[in-house]
Amino acid sequence: MNGTIDLNQIVVFVRVIQAGSLSEAARRLNLPKSTVSRKISDLEERIGERLIQRTTRKLSLTEAGRVLFERVSPAMGDIEEAESAVAGMRGTPRGLLRVAAPMSFSPLRPIIAEYLVRHPDVAVELVCTDRLVDLVDERFDVAIRAGALVDSTLVARKLGTAQFMLVATPEYCERHGVPKTPAELANHACITLGGKSTSLVWPLESGSKRTEVRIAPRLTVNDIEMVRVAALSGVGVAWLPKALCADDLDRKRLLHLLVDWSWGDIPVYALYPTRRHLSPKVVAFIDLLAERIRLHDA
Known part of the structure; x- marks a missing residue:
């Protein structure tokens, strides 16, 4: 066998045998009959064996053609099934x-x-x-x-x-007071997310005002759910996403502190x-x- 495999030649060969004639295969493939005939001739030339005996009335497989057809036709079926499955994925998530x-x-x-x-x-x-x-x-x-x-x-x-909100439990606020300004956070037990040095500084903003407060973390953890649990347990004040603590605020398990200040969206x-x-x-x-x-x- 000479040259690289041309899958187009293989496809045309299989379609010709399945159709029973060059003309019918050309119609099904939407190709000129001359192109179909040339593909078969090129395949035979590359393999070095005649694959199809052509007469004016019908086509018949040679022994080499029969071996090739029996080997490649199941693979063609698998390829068509795979193509159909992939095409089906365009319609339904799977x-x-x-x-x-x-x-x-x-x-x-x-x-x-x-x-x-x-x-x-x-x-x-x-x-x-x-x-x-x-x-x-x-x-x-x-x-x-x-x-x-x-x-x-x-x-x-x-x-x-x-959207992040500064929160603490009512019990914590009763024991330690409610911070009235961002600067007062430096005197509170704080729960912070992450373990980097940047977690020691909390940036706050209110409209056009910006400030930073250096805090003394009571707990530093890289799990936001653990931050919530610690805040609910009264460990200290914490920034929590609104989506995570909305129910706790509604049920008064947590209080929203410094409501005019945020961590920024x-x-x-x-x-x-x-x-x-x-x-x-x-x-x-x-x-x-x-x-x-x-x-x-x-």
């Missing part, structure tokens, strides 16, 4: 969806559950990490990131903003590698994210 999200992104929990219930043909692999994953190299379909984005070729869809994005040919599983997930995160006022 397959494995790989998602990367920050460890502290609590609004995602009910969204993932709702997505799986809505789309029973999809499986989700959720990786919670504060590391900046490489979507392409690590084969993630979607990544959720909060804060300013670095320059990237990724497509970013803004989902909303995360943090933008939240869904990132994905490309806009082109997005699969239904990705489109459905991003649409649900946008819908539900706005609903939860994340």
Whole structure:
């Protein structure tokens, strides 16, 4: 056998045998009959064997042609089934969806559950990490990131903003007082997220006013749910996302402190590698994210 494999020649060969004639194969393939005949001749030339005996009335396979047809026709069926399955994925979400999200992104929990219930043909692999994953190299379909984005070729869809509130329990406030100004936070037990030196300084803003307060953390932890639990236990004051503590505020388990001050709204994005040919599983997930995160006022 000389040269590289030309799959087009193989496809034409199989279609000719299945159709029973060059003319019918050409019609089914929407090709000129001369092109079909040339493909068969080129295949025979490359293999070095005659594959089809041509007469004015019919085609018949040579021994070499029969061996080739028996070997490649099942593979053609598998390819057609695979193509049909992939085409079907354009309509209905299905397959494995790989998602990367920050460890502290609590609004995602009910969204993932709702997505799986809505789309029973999809499986989700959720990786919670504060590391900046490489979507392409690590084969993630979607990544959720909060804060300013670095320059990237990724497509970013803004989902909303995360609003943080300063909170503490009524019991803590009774024992230690309610801070009236940002500066007074330096005298309170604080619960802070993260372990970097930047977590020792809390930036606050109120309209056009900006200030920073150096705090003395009573607890430093990289799990936002642990921050909430510690705040509910009366350990100290903490910044929590509104989406995470709204129910605690409604039930008076937590009090909103320094209501005129905030930590600033943090933008939240869904990132994905490309806009082109997005699969239904990705489109459905991003649409649900946008819908539900706005609903939860994340």
